Amino acid sequence: MIPKERFLKAIKYKSPDIPPLDFYYTEVGFYEHGEKLLRLYEKYPGDTKPVPTHEMLELAMPDPKHILPDGSYHKLEKDDWGTTWEYRIYGRMGQPKVYPLDDLEKLSTYVFPPTPLSIPDYKESLQKYIENEGQTYPVIHNIPGLFFVLLGLCPMENILIDLACENLLLEKLADLLTDRFVQETEWALEAGVDGISICDDFGTQKSLFISRDMWQKFFMPRLKRVIDPVKKAGKLCCFHSCGQVWDLLDDFKEVGIDSIWPQLPLYDYNKLAKKLRDLEIALCIHIDRGNLMPNGTPEQVKAEVKRVYETFRPDLGGSWFYFEVDQGFPFENVVALADAIDTYRR
Numbered sequence: 604m605i606p607k608e609r610f611l612k613a614i615k616y617k618s619p620d621i622p623p624l625d626f627y628y629t630e631v632g633f634y635e636h637g638e639k640l641l642r643l644y645e646k647y648p649g650d651t652k653p654v655p656t657h658e659m660l661e662l663a664m665p666d667p668k669h670i671l672p673d674g675s676y677h678k679l680e681k682d683d684w685g686t687t688w689e690y691r692i693y694g695r696m697g698q699p700k701v702y703p704l705d706d707l708e709k710l711s712t713y714v715f716p717p718t719p720l721s722i723p724d725y726k727e728s729l730q731k732y733i734e735n736e737g738q739t740y741p742v743i744h745n746i747p748g749l750f751f752v753l754l755g756l757c758p759m760e761n762i763l764i765d766l767a768c769e770n771l772l773l774e775k776l777a778d779l780l781t782d783r784f785v786q787e788t789e790w791a792l793e794a795g796v797d798g799i800s801i802c803d804d805f806g807t808q809k810s811l812f813i814s815r816d817m818w819q820k821f822f823m824p825r826l827k828r829v830i831d832p833v834k835k836a837g838k839l840c841c842f843h844s845c846g847q848v849w850d851l852l853d854d855f856k857e858v859g860i861d862s863i864w865p866q867l868p869l870y871d872y873n874k875l876a877k878k879l880r881d882l883e884i885a886l887c888i889h890i891d892r893g894n895l896m897p898n899g900t901p902e903q904v905k906a907e908v909k910r911v912y913e914t915f916r917p918d919l920g921g922s923w924f925y926f927e928v929d930q931g932f933p934f935e936n937v938v939a940l941a942d943a944i945d946t947y948r949r
Contacts, residue, residue, distance in 0.1 A: 606650035607740050609650050614841075616883055616885065625650065628652075628655050631663075632928030636934055638660065641657065651741055676693045678697075685716075699755050702757055707757065707776065726790070746788055747780075750803045766821060767817075781829065785829055788832050801829070803822075803826075803843075805818065806845065806869075811846075823854055852878055856882045863885075864889055868894070885922060890926075905939050908924075908940065924944045926944065
């Protein structure tokens with residue numbers, strides 16, 4: 604079974620020949636572990652993308668100008684949306700520092716950046732990847748999440764207040780953004796992708812940021828607008844949401860989400876396994892990167908892989924292993940994770 608077939612079978616709740624494995628290759632992983640990490644990836648190739656080349660090692664280096672005298676990392680950078688981001692950890696997501704829409708009255712003069720697939724070079728790059736790798740690996744195109752983009756354009760406290768007050772300017776901004784996401788989705792489908800992925804974190808560590816009723820009123824219909832063309836084309840929608848979003852799982856199914864990558868340690872594994880199988884939403888099995896991987900032992904990492912395997916049974920379809928190396932992971936833990944997952948892929 605080729606990697607693409609294996610991965611797509613798992614999402615569709617059909618048994619693959621072996622549990623699929625999804626590697627996300629990070630700059631910080633290569634920066635901290637270099638050649639030995641590349642050799643590990645070559646030993647255990649995954650099912651969603653090719654093993655990176657040695658060029659990744661050369662690219663995964665911070666610019667010396669962003670290294671402070673005390674050795675810490677600090678970078679300020681403005682993105683295409685006009686948001687200035689502050690980065691304190693190399694290779695990791697930063698935090699918005701300056702917002703282009705700190706006052707929604709500025710919306711009337713705000714100029715949106717071009718959507719990625721409206722840029723010829725970007726569209727050509729996607730089409731080449733589909734031609735070169737799309738027969739072997741699944742091609743899942745990333746579409747921005749509405750809440751995520753709003754949080755980059757406007758301060759979070761403003762958004763939450765405007766949601767509560769039903770600010771019409773926020774509604775207008777959300778509709779303009781959704782129009783763009785729908786267009787990008789349609790272009791990606793025309794290019795021949797197997798599906799789209801969306802990332803939007805709707806939960807704190809204990810509950811949703813807003814009530815489910817508010818989510819259903821504001822976010823749900825707009826999310827459905829983005830996913831509708833995907834469902835019409837018979838393609839897949841993968842969704843990532845950190846935080847506790849148990850209360851939204853039924854809504855995710857209703858709008859057409861096929862798989863979810865949640866913040867797994869926040870859930871009761873057995874309850875989550877049953878709920879997702881009842882809904883037929885596939886699961887991205889994401890071993891705890893916040894505590895276990897940086898602070899645990901190799902034995903604990905292996906025990907956790909055994910626990911998630913026995914609970915979610917990726918061999919039966921409906922789930923797959925996800926592997927990402929963040930900052931501060933002892934290499935022995937990275938090896939333990941790779942070895943443990945491989946045990947169930949033999």
